[in-house]
Amino acid sequence: MGDEKLPIIVLDGGLGTTLEDVFHRDISNPLWSARPIEHEPEVIIEAHLSFLRAGARIITAATYQCAYNTFENAGYTRADAQRIMRKAIRLARTAKERFLAEQPAVGAGDIKIALSFGPYGSTVNANEFDGMYPPPFGPEDPERNTFLREEDDRYEQSLQALKNFHLERLAVFSEDDHSWNAIDWIAFETVPLRREAIAIRMAMAELAASGVPLKPWWISTVHPFGTYPEPVSAEESGDGGHLLPARQLVHALLGQSTRHPTLPVPTAVGINCTGVTFLPDILRDMSAATKHLQSGSTRDKPMLVVYPNGKEWDLERKTWTHPEAEDQDRLRAWDSTLVGILKPYVEAADGAWGGFIVGGCCKSGPAEIAALASRIAQL
Template sequence: MTSQFKFDSGTIVLDGGFGTTLEQAFRLDISDSPLWSAIAIIDYSDIVIQTHLAFLRAGADIISTSTYQCSYSTFERAGYSYIEARKIMSESVELASQARRVFYEEQLRNGDPIRDIRIALSLGPFGASLQLAQEFNGFYPPPFGPKAYSQVENCNTFGNDGAGEEESIRSLTQFHFERLLIVFENEAAWNEIDCIAFETVPLTREIKAVRRAMGLLNNRITAVASTSGPGISIAKPWWISMVFPDGKYPEMTQDGNSKMVASDVIGAAIEKPSAMYPSPSALGINCTPVEYLQILVSQFEENLESQSIALGFKPWLVLYPNGGDVYDPITRSWVDCGSQSNSAEQWAKALTGTSHTLSNTWAGVILGGCCRTTPTHIEALRRIIHC
């Protein structure tokens, strides 16, 4: 069961870096919280709405909830209970929905064409829940990975240890399924979201775990529908977006000597689709410098074309690169690599230049920004797309 995206256009605009916009534009000091952008749901709900509105006014067709780092473990580290975690995560969906309603009202008052705004439930990888965020490296502690992060020596692959990898997939599946259930079991929140975004996934076994978690969710949806009637619980389109910090996938090859290339990753996302392992509605690349996208997309397409018959449909492509700076998990801060000297216009031109060369492999493309991209970047992006 894979629900497909339905858009009126073949190019859709996603929002930009929500957490970094809270920090840069609204001057919120949130980097020390395990919850990062989600802490604003609790303390600055009005600013969360204003941030969503800033991206909508800039031209975003899809806005993402501020739930990227939400999990039971991050809420526990931040001092919140199980019940509070569920309430806060659902509140994030409501804040995005409020922003959408306000924006619709603005369009009506101004006589503007009404845009069909979608809300994406943002879910980061397991690495984003760790005390030293590891979504860019994939150094996960057992049973999620072979070894926790160390300042001396690290690894993110099990090599030939098949049992260890399978245990990791089971643990990661449970992690992602628990978070999905938080929103699914709140009927109001589930009805407000339009799609699900699994973001910045750094490991192929976590891609498999996400697919398995969605399979479990689909089973739950079917069970609820059978007792409550059709239409009560509806499956949502979803995407898996991967990160390539230096143009390579963070996961090492089995011999541990080199990082994977993009074509190595596609199989984990789409191979052998089944009820237990559904394939995503879209594949993505996020929080990666824009200059790497062209070659990465080409590698995606090369592998995807050979498996498209088994997939049974054309997926969408989601591209939302970062602003070019590098995240330091030790200091929990962004290191300026000179990218800020590049204008939003230059960034947007580079991104749209990538999408203009896409093959017919894709049903369409969703373009936006990740960390260190602002409403100004999204405004430039929409202007170029719709010029």
């Protein structure tokens, strides 16, 4: 690599919790952060602007929970759902334009808009954290998120259902040139299951086959309390229930198989909506698995995307906390911890990654992103 410095791009923070904590909006509804798109568009623009002013160079549109079924549950027609989803991109673009007018020294190409897509579970009672999906997206047994050896047909049905779910959302934007041209990245976030990662890649393959020019894209995975929600299946371990090795997760994100030999590879992969204190072990294992998968490959290295939560979730008290301190001490602890964890990977002479996208997820607002951007600038 020589003296070449790998790119580090600052991502924004958690839009939904920022609307709650900074802009004092109630988002406790099926649409979550998407509700203000229709009723308070200016607050969405201001939230995006707050992150841009803090130093973020990628802002994520308010589309995380946008899907036809979530809008239907909130009482909207399919036509209204489509209109509102596309409006979210216009609001992000408006924020970008206003920021560029404020900061003429910043180039238009330096500010990127990411289309945000949560997993299927984000549309069904926040099941993105355990991957317990109803049929046909998951098993009949509500206590399992993986399929048994004898359920191969249902596994394939699940793959197709998940692929169609993501492809349908992609089509909302790809079929509208105005929206698609404004989008720079596609972020598939908080993915709790390997088969959903594979289904996302299948959806992107089908989109490309239809003639749509693909954007750079990432898949980020969720690791509640430091572990991936999907255990090793009974087919793989004999009895199931064991923690999933990183190599199997990375293979779903970046690899190929006899069953799916030509899946497109994401521009970036990584972790979001996970406590920062869990990152060292997860990143160590994911980086080693990625480097192993690349052995002998001429393909470009993927970027690593990492955006942990700004606080830790206390399961017993059902509240957000920080394990060390609050207020300004907490800010310093969060950004310094995150950058300290990432620094060895950024400085590695022959590492697994081709660049980095770093930001925050839930409970990371403009203040956290400003502190993070300042620290990253010193690397």
